[in-house]
Amino acid sequence: MTHAAAAPTPYELAGSAAARLADLTGVERHDIALVLGSGWLPAVDALGEATAEIDTTDLPGFSAAAVAGHSGKIRSIRSGGKNLLVFLSRTHYYEGKGVAAVVHPVRTAAAAGCSAIVLTNGCGGLKEGWQPGQPVLISDHINLTGTSPIVGATFVDLTDLYSPRLRAMCKDLDHSLDEGVYVQFPGPHYETPAEVRMAGIMGGHLVGMSTTLEAIAAREAGMEVLGISLVTNLAAGLSGEPLDHAEVLEAGRAAASRMGGLLSRVVAGI
Ligand code: 8IG
Numbered sequence: 001m002t003h004a005a006a007a008p009t010p011y012e013l014a015g016s017a018a019a020r021l022a023d024l025t026g027v028e029r030h031d032i033a034l035v036l037g038s039g040w041l042p043a044v045d046a047l048g049e050a051t052a053e054i055d056t057t058d059l060p061g062f063s064a065a066a067v068a069g070h071s072g073k074i075r076s077i078r079s080g081g082k083n084l085l086v087f088l089s090r091t092h093y094y095e096g097k098g099v100a101a102v103v104h105p106v107r108t109a110a111a112a113g114c115s116a117i118v119l120t121n122g123c124g125g126l127k128e129g130w131q132p133g134q135p136v137l138i139s140d141h142i143n144l145t146g147t148s149p150i151v152g153a154t155f156v157d158l159t160d161l162y163s164p165r166l167r168a169m170c171k172d173l174d175h176s177l178d179e180g181v182y183v184q185f186p187g188p189h190y191e192t193p194a195e196v197r198m199a200g201i202m203g204g205h206l207v208g209m210s211t212t213l214e215a216i217a218a219r220e221a222g223m224e225v226l227g228i229s230l231v232t233n234l235a236a237g238l239s240g241e242p243l244d245h246a247e248v249l250e251a252g253r254a255a256a257s258r259m260g261g262l263l264s265r266v267v268a269g270i
Pocket of ligand 1: 190248
């Protein structure tokens with residue numbers, strides 16, 4: 001009887017992706033990773049010139065991007081003496097490619113040498129007074145996907161998952177920054193107004209479809225995690241208007257220079 005070669009583990013696959021990344025970018029090690037969520041793309045130019053830009057699909061384990069306003073590219077940017085690894089898009093849980101695919105960029109970043117990761121997203125806001133276009137630091141999360149990126153008996157501590165050190169640094173940079181608890185729903189549909197009320201009763205302030213699984217994988221990998229949400233819309237039922245994706249992209253464009261300034265100062269401070 002013959003045996004097929006064992007499939008690589010997700011960690012081995014990330015190691016292969018990191019090796020190929022180093023080849024294609026000519027950058028041996030990266031220091032800080034950033035994942036851009038909905039509305040964040042216009043902010044990335046403030047980080048500096050790209051030394052290389054590659055397609056995610058050139059790396060093992062990545063599949064093509066699926067959403068308008070998400071581009072399946074990875075940029076290597078030299079900024080303030082550090083090598084930044086910027087994912088211009090992410091794989092969402094709702095794409096049905098599995099949790100390992102969702103966190104593959106995070107594990108690739110860890111394997112590429114990154115010791116910190118900035119996870120950004122666009123989301124709905126619940127707190128009274130928050131306006132579309134406003135950035136909010138993620139202080140903690142509630143993962144309503146019912147899953148984990150970790151398989152097996154690895155019991156990872158999630159206390160202070162979202163680095164208190166980096167949050168304090170961000171508030172020093174921008175005193176107007178507020179914080180909130182991010183609730184990840186599975187999507188791809190938005191919440192009902194009743195689900196938004198539930199999220200609020202549970203202690204949530206932000207509702208979205210990403211970030212929590214990536215943060216868990218980043219913590220497992222030993223990275224320092226910073227989460228920043230761009231409130232692109234008031235959560236369903238709070239504004240009297242229906243939600244639509246164009247509003248999300250517009251909020252990103254409107255907030256781009258503020259977000260870009262924040263990101264570049266954050267990266268310099270990490
Ligand atoms: I942008 O209001 C964006 N993404 N679940 N709810 C959820 N995801 C989002 C929302 C929102 N806005």
